[in-house]
Amino acid sequence: MGRDKVSAVQTFVDLLAGRREAAALAPREWDGVIGVARSEAMLATLAHKLDGADLPPTVAALFADQRAAAAVAQRQALWEAEMAHRALAPLGIEFVLLKGAAYAAAGMACAAGRQIGDLDILVLAADIRRAENALLNAGWEWVKSDPYDDFYYREHMHELPPMIHKSRDRMIDVHHTILPRTHRITPDALALVSDAVASADGFAVLNPADMACHCAAHMLADGDLQGGLRNLWDFHLMTRDFSATDPGFWQQLDARARLHGLQDAVQRAARLARDLYGAALPAGWSGHDPADRWFRQRLLARDDWGRVTQPLLEQAFYIRSHWLRMPPAMLAQHLWTKWRRR
Template sequence: MSFLLQQLLLEPQRILALDNNQLTHALSQARSSRLLGSLACEMQALGIDKQLPQTVDRHFDAARLIHEKQKRDLRYDTDKIQLALNSVGEKMVLLKGAAYLLAELPVGRGRFITDIDIIVPRHRIDAAEKALLNFGWQTGDIDPYNDQYYRKWGHEIPPLTHSKREITLDVHHNILPPTAGPDVNAGLLFEQLIEIQPGIFTLSWRDMVIHSATHLFHEGEFHHGLRDLWDLDRMLRDFPERDPQFWEGLVSRARELQLTGSLFHGLNYAQQVFGTPLPDGILEETGSWTRAGRKPLMDFLFLRAFRPDHPDCKLPFTGLALSLLYLRSHYLRMPLYLLLPHLVRKAWMRQFEKDKEETH
């Protein structure tokens, strides 16, 4: 039963051959990996959704409806964000899910989003924040410590919410926190933007791939590991058709951004899990001797993380692999001297909150 979901995403017509038990598991896996919408739309694109019994297709339909609604809301919300940013002469640059959906890319097909991510140049972030606050966005409940942490060590300001909308807005000034190790020159990102609609921009195709790979290996959200890898696969199949030179400049761009490590892992695991076609030699070009030496351990960790987040698909030690990856991810983001006080402080604050509740 394992790896069923990966097969279905690549060849949705296989679903028609599944019995009821397998269908139960397929849906359950897709739902818990946050890929139900993606699978639903892949099926719909091939017209096979209507060949399923209605009792099964209704779940795919439910996911498609959620996706459609998110896309509609996104159009409205980005209109408003654009107005706010334009009021201070800043343009709107979308990242991740919001970019995939609004640009109508195959990677956005059926994809769920939980927030809207935008990026502005670091020296403009105060102006952007003020403008957004003027247009009805507000800083959520955040204690001064966390607020300061975000602003000092993060690559974004604390998430903004809107009184009338049910979405969170993350305003970034970089794709990695300054403490993460690689010192990404975010200014470079703004030199190659793509205007997908009048006044709406995304990163370049190459930067989108590199960012997605970076996110996958630095953010510690391995429970969406398979979804993030699916994003990469979709982009790596699509972008070379939009830009015939896509592959040629990819590695040098990653080098320029100091993110070859993330790119290597992203390409490597997309290929291992989804069979993503890669040009010959590209892994060697991104990989270094030290990375090759660490590969068996990394495979042990990552290939577990990229299984659907579902008990059908757990290899032995998955829990261990996931917590090691979580540590690795935090370690990648912050030098240890920073990491420890933050975790300690967080644990202490949780305890403090609890005590407070109990004494009330």
């Protein structure tokens, strides 16, 4: 694609933000947009956003497929939540749904077409052993057999090693907090669980401010921005809708972000949502940080074949994610162990 043209990933973001009309795209521009959307696992999200838009027939047909498939996948994901409930409820273990399954259970706008991978649940740290046993008894089993990985998860992570259900072949991640134990930031996990709210489907989900905090933490404090456009889209839609129903939402978000030590992540997420998706931010949120530029570049580093275009930047964010996740000496030891096992 020539330099004078708008890149496919920019077109994709513009379509989501409503800055560009689908009807204005040249037929061949769709390849790049669809390629980027697929590589960001957001094709069904785009399909929902453009439902009813003026589209070429082949694009409209593909989008209809994607919406139907996402509806089935979402139903299957909520069924997994129900299965976890049936395994844990008899022991009195309560859990909070996180991420995709939570958005679907709460019927949120960002759930439309959203891909849901593993089932992510949050339990009190005090319940984690009992939850593990209950799930093992109900048909889940370990995925990782490597003793170092197992040790690493149990000692340092914010979740149990992943488990998979032996007959349904679905993964579950059982969290006791939302960032690794060794992370520089320690959110208040007890507050997350005790202040959770009931969703329309009856499952517990994080309260609005905590949900936005977790979304920002997951995107900016924990990972290497893989899937960042999707997480940012979640953040954008949830903050837009929460603040529309509750004028005090942004203040609550600020207060909860401080409680969890996540002000930086939450504020950066808000600015990025403004920059990429055109989010309207209240006074006091709409600042500027020169470093945002690198995040925007990382989020938009895709060519029209869906490939990462800036491998060095990607690598830098990967290293950053590890740097945030653990103290330097521990990082060195971890990398050494991992390298020797290659």
